[in-house]
Amino acid sequence: MEKKLELLAPARDMECALAAINFGADAVYIGANAYSARNKAGNSLEDIEKVTTFAHKFGAKVYAAVNTVLDDTEIIKAQKLVQELYNIGADAVIIQDLGLLELKLPPIKLFASTQCDIRTLEKVKFFENVGLSRVVLARELSICEISHICKNTNIEIETFIHGALCVSYSGQCYLSEALGGRSANRGECAQACRKKYTLANEHGKVLLKDKHLLNIKDFNATGHIDALVQAGVTSFKIEGRMKDVNYVKNVVAHYRKMLDKHPRSSFGETVFDFEPSVEKSFNRGFCEYFLNGEKDVQIHNFDSPKSYGEKLGRVADVGRNCFSVATSKKINPQDGLCMVVDGELIGCKVNTVEGQRVYPNKMPIVKKGATVFRNFDSEFEKTLANSKTQRRLRVSFKVFESSIEAEDEGKNKVAVDFDTRQRADNQEKMGQNFITQLKKSGESEFFTDDVQILTDALPFLPVSKINELRREIFVLLIEKRLKNYKPAMQKPVTPAKYPYNNDEYYKLNIHNSFAKTFMQKCGYSASSRPDYDKELMRCKHCIKRAIDKCGSKEKLYLIDDRGKRLKLEFDCKNCEMVVKEKI
16 A cells, blocks of 8 residues: 655744645644744744644644754753643654653654754664654755665654755754854754855965855755655655745645645645746755765855746846846746846846836846846736635535435545425425535535435425535534544653764753753763864865865865854765864
8 A cells, every 4th residue: 555645844834834734735844932943933832723723624734843952941841832732732743852752741743853963774763763753854865865764664754855955964053153152953043054155275365255155055856756755755844934925835836736646644635726836936046955866966056045036048138227138938027036147146126027128126237148037926926825725625415315414535424404394396406406505615625526316305495504504514524523633642752772872972962961861871971072173064065076176185264254264174985074163
């Protein structure tokens, strides 16, 4: 039997969560009011409860992110938060701090966040042996590596398929904290990797000046979804808990259509009134990262960390207050256009358009031949904002002499009785009335194309009464669906042998006594590494490779806008770059 797959969508807030479910997500992940790795995307318990109720109508799930590291005071508050999330019906909690496993928690499913730096089979097996329900793999893995993990474990595997990429291995980035005192592992990432840096060698020679040298493109696994399905992935995750509702609608719709040929883990059908296009939503340019295992793939974008959007064409000529674009796509007033000129991304808003000639609100410095992108499609954004797309559950009706039975696609059944005192003179017409009115689902969560009349003794009922019965049935079905929804329970967790006893202490992000105790029970005993040798970041992105100096022995440094120097080291055996503080 083919495995049921999950499309997992981000939710900045309740609006995004409801849209994600409506547009086809099988699950959403959302931050609570504290201890989320995106601390600016927190939500009240009341809002999460509303999301949970809506999601469970469709058998969709809600996962709450409690995935920062915690101190001894915070972890007790986080324990209470997990209990509250369980009480309101959340399906799982995503965690980073293993100190939570030392505390008494309700039987809510526990997922190991990608912040736990999960990039080996041994690390996955560790969490499986501990008893967690799911692991979120590192983004850097290839399809072959993911397949190897899936084939050798029984734990649920979740992997990213779209969105922004952290240049560092997740959970192993200390750059933001070192440069600005804001820890990524505490939900306060200042996006230090998106800043400008100057690249210099050991002699002070500047190789690149004021470029976004740690900035990488966004992830797009569109061409590899079938391969990831074959690899054994359970959950397909879209990044973006800081993105707006139109982004969520568009990207969820795109991947929903791709995954619809496979069994899904929730119920309902979504018919879209627009054609999704991920290029039209925020993106820094796309890459497939290391899904194919390639080391020479161009993943970087040194020019800008801002959104490029979709490629339109090239500048054909430039006038005093306008420029023309050679493109087959229609440009509209209020569109946002951008292009890279002399290594800088510049942009403008379209005021008016005459054919292919664009009159911007403010004329930028434009060069003939420059590639033009549209990073804001005004008409497409309106289409998304006004979309009437709705997710609905299939229901079938059986009409008997004195009752109507309804059964939805989840095998939930309800019945209502009606008055039979006056038999209809025209049975055929009465039967057609039942069929017509029961198929009118209106704005409910249901639709039907199956109404069976199983009697030749129908009573006379006015159309208004049949409509009333239909509405009553839909209310009863929703109530029954919610009553019958039972979240899966977390099995007990126990310490298990940690596979990497030589891991540096700081890399485990142990910030409280509970985490320390748990890891000691797991056999971890490595000593703390001196701060002066601490890695600020380790990543698969390599600046030497990006500037065609792969294998060079030249020592390189990054210098930020305040003159702070960062030392670069290159682990060529593992094809990794390390960023350290210059001492």
